[in-house]
Amino acid sequence: MIIKNLKIEKMANMGYGLGFADSIPIFVSQAIPGEIVDVEITESRKNIRFATIKKIIESSPSRQDAVCENFENCGGCDWLHIDYPAQLHYKDQVLNELFRKITVPITEPINPAPRPQHYRNKIFYPVGLAGKRIKIGMFERKSHKVIPQSTCSLHPKRFDGIIDTIKGYLQVAKVAVYDENSGRGNIRHVGLRLARSSGDYLVILVTKNRKMPFTNQLIRALNETHQGLKGVIQNINPDITNVILGKDEKLLFGDDFIWDEMCGCKFKLNYRSFFQVNKDVAEEMYNFAGEHIEAGCRLLDAYCGAGTIGISLAAKTSFLLGLESNDAAVANARENALANGVADSIYECTDIEHNLSEYCEKHQLDTIIFDPPRKGLNRPVIEAIPAAVKKIVYISCDPATQVRDAGYLLDSGFKTVKRKGFDMFPQTYHMENVLILERT
Numbered sequence: 001m002i003i004k005n006l007k008i009e010k011m012a013n014m015g016y017g018l019g020f021a022d023s024i025p026i027f028v029s030q031a032i033p034g035e036i037v038d039v040e041i042t043e044s045r046k047n048i049r050f051a052t053i054k055k056i057i058e059s060s061p062s063r064q065d066a067v068c069e070n071f072e073n074c075g076g077c078d079w080l081h082i083d084y085p086a087q088l089h090y091k092d093q094v095l096n097e098l099f100r101k102i103t104v105p106i107t108e109p110i111n112p113a114p115r116p117q118h119y120r121n122k123i124f125y126p127v128g129l130a131g132k133r134i135k136i137g138m139f140e141r142k143s144h145k146v147i148p149q150s151t152c153s154l155h156p157k158r159f160d161g162i163i164d165t166i167k168g169y170l171q172v173a174k175v176a177v178y179d180e181n182s183g184r185g186n187i188r189h190v191g192l193r194l195a196r197s198s199g200d201y202l203v204i205l206v207t208k209n210r211k212m213p214f215t216n217q218l219i220r221a222l223n224e225t226h227q228g229l230k231g232v233i234q235n236i237n238p239d240i241t242n243v244i245l246g247k248d249e250k251l252l253f254g255d256d257f258i259w260d261e262m263c264g265c266k267f268k269l270n271y272r273s274f275f276q277v278n279k280d281v282a283e284e285m286y287n288f289a290g291e292h293i294e295a296g297c298r299l300l301d302a303y304c305g306a307g308t309i310g311i312s313l314a315a316k317t318s319f320l321l322g323l324e325s326n327d328a329a330v331a332n333a334r335e336n337a338l339a340n341g342v343a344d345s346i347y348e349c350t351d352i353e354h355n356l357s358e359y360c361e362k363h364q365l366d367t368i369i370f371d372p373p374r375k376g377l378n379r380p381v382i383e384a385i386p387a388a389v390k391k392i393v394y395i396s397c398d399p400a401t402q403v404r405d406a407g408y409l410l411d412s413g414f415k416t417v418k419r420k421g422f423d424m425f426p427q428t429y430h431m432e433n434v435l436i437l438e439r440t
Contacts, residue, residue, distance in 0.1 A: 001041040008035045011090040015078040015429025032060035062086035074147045076138040077427040084116050091431050095421050098399050102406050110421035114280045120155045124191040129177050134170050162226050169218040195260040196279050199228045206235045219253045231255040263312035265340045273329040274305035278424045285422045286312045289393045292436045297367040307333030320345040323352050357384040369393045376401030382408045392437040399433040415440045
């Protein structure tokens, strides 16, 4: 079905341009507010439609050429066709719309990224086949078809050459590519993790089986052509799943970690450990969080990963507790606290959803920094927050779930104080948002 001359009224959550036809919302991929477009309906749900652009009748002044041959199909970025000032404007609009029912006394404009392109320090690429040739790239939008890439606007430029070397090895060594439908084959994903401060990097080969031929040749080629290799890890994932990493692993070369720096601190990062993909923006976000905790507070860093937030702010605390369910990350957090001279700190591997209240009361905590996964906190976690906790800094990579949780927190006796977005993911519709709350 084609709809002609659809006026795009505003930018909606998840990066769609939103228009209306006979009062029915039409969510249009890659459309920009103010444009008039002909669209084709691709999906119909109850009372809403999704569409793609067939023809642009009137273009937005913010539209620009997407400097990527794969942009139309690749699922890696969404807004490469929108100039950067407009991206920031639309992200602010989306945040304001999401929080329209939550009163926040002070709302600051979104913090721009110092480096809007080539900012990622970690990425996992799916591996596929084009005939008999191996391809490494990103998934096509809304599919698991691999789009081969020679370059990318999101990852560091040096990743291009590293991926070419790995692809050449896989081809020459005749490594079988994993097929999701049949469950046959071996190589599933290739991961890279970079320390921005030093240029050191890790290579992660995600395979179905433990056997990998001629890996010494790959290690030699990487060392000869790409300086800074600190480790090559084979992660084994035999399961039929969309989860990238498995539980088993083999260290093929060097270490399974790198050291990086943030906010004047140094951090040991296991290849599995969470670390913000845009270090420049993360530093600014953590500094903002630090401005809103009290000197001498007893702080819980919840979902702490490798301990980056709490350790960065440790100078303002009298005691620091980190809770995290990933045991490798907890081990890194303990080493990182020691490496940065953070004496009054404890890190525990535990399920926060079931043990939050116990830990808060045991250590007499008065401040919590939450940085949960995309799914957010949910009501049981919020209901477990003891009355002694007077301040919460809630960092979210999904403001929609953060808005839901903010409603629960207001019902639990907190009030909102301040909100500020951070553009952690330029060229995409994703963003981080920091919400400051206090006990009423």
